[in-house]
Amino acid sequence: MxxxxxxxxxxxxxxxxxxxxxxxxxxxxxxxxxxxxxxxxxxxxxxxxxxxxxxxxxxxxxxxxxxxxxxxxxxxxxxxxxxxxxxxxxxxxxxxxxxxxxxxxxxxxxxxxxxxxxxxxxxxxxxxxxxxxxxxxxxxxxxxxxxxxxxxxxxxxxxxxxxxDRPLTADEAGVQRVRCIVTPGKKGDLHLRAELSMPPSGGPETAVIEASDPNIWIAQPRTARQGNTLVAETRLAHIEGRPFALDRSKLRLTILGARQVVDIKGCPGG
Missing domain, CATH: 2.60.40.1250 (Thiol:disulfide interchange protein DsbD, N-terminal domain)
Structure with a gap:
């Protein structure tokens, strides 16, 4: 915090x-x-x-x-x-x-x-x-x-x-699989690892992750490529510093690349 x-x-x-x-x-x-x-x-x-x-x-x-x-x-x-x-x-x-x-x-x-x-x-x-x-x-x-x-x-x-002039949908960008792994952190915060099976969008790729609850703060994710999989990792915390529930179905991930921007809605576990 x-x-x-x-x-x-x-x-x-x-x-x-x-x-x-x-x-x-x-x-x-x-x-x-x-x-x-x-x-x-x-x-x-x-x-x-x-x-x-x-x-x-x-x-x-x-x-x-x-x-x-x-x-x-x-x-x-x-x-x-x-x-x-x-x-x-x-x-x-x-x-x-x-x-x-x-x-x-x-x-x-x-x-x-x-x-x-x-x-x-x-x-x-x-x-x-x-x-x-x-x-x-x-x-x-x-x-x-x-x-x-x-x-x-x-x-x-x-x-x-x-x-x-809108971002591509997951289907339009050829996204094959989306998975989010959430693990507890310290003092009620969460660690999120998003794994996106998708073609490169060009150049350095920036991920933006949004939650449906405006009271959830999300750090700028660290992104890295592992072949055809883009991995984005970040930390989430409630602005009041208390534990919270995260609805992964309402997460929104935007991937900004040099060639295209992709809008992905929902990030299931598994």
Missing amino acids: KHLVSRLLAATLCLVPLPALTQSMDAVTSARVLPGWRLADGTHMAALELRLAPGWKTYWRAPGDIGIPPRFDWRGSRNLRGIEVQWPTPERIDQGGMTAIGYHGTVVLPLHVLAQSGARDVTLSGSVDIGVCRDVCIPMTLSLSGDLPVAQSKRDARITAALA
Whole structure:
């Protein structure tokens, strides 16, 4: 747990805002809702478009060694039942010897919007908390608003391109077998060894492992190749330092390689 506290402290220190920097430079040049189009089932496909200033980057849903994932708050919206973010393929970012996962340039995050009534317009109103990095990392809160007309049916090429830029599924990437071995550690933490029978995805491969419970902290895995098997090992701990149960069926493993990124859902034992 001491190691976990030091990691969290490092992330906190990295994200302390520097007043002079935030006043003199706009890391995000624009943030807006792309209205998208209404689907035949009454749901709506919209998107958040972020334009980052040159040299600046922001984080993916699982930021890696250090950083904060985007957090959305849509409580000011009307006719909204729910939103699911469709994450495009991220990239590896080196930050002082640590690996972060994120985006640069123009980022389009598709939003699959569920309306309370599919026969009426949806008004999105809220905010997103993000971390942005160049030489240092700073937190930002961006206000967002936009109308999603029920009559809008023309597809937006920017959103369709972002939807197409997704990681491969396990089947598409030729993953043959996935196995996770979990063993107890010290003070309630767990050690996880994931063995993935899959073709190389090119260059150094980075594994990102996510649990369904946001209270479970997962260290950046160590990865190694053993022929056609990629092995990723990591440590998991509850943020309150207490024992916890791990649902392996809801683990999510993302493998980032030079040629492709693979999204694997579920990691059974055996």
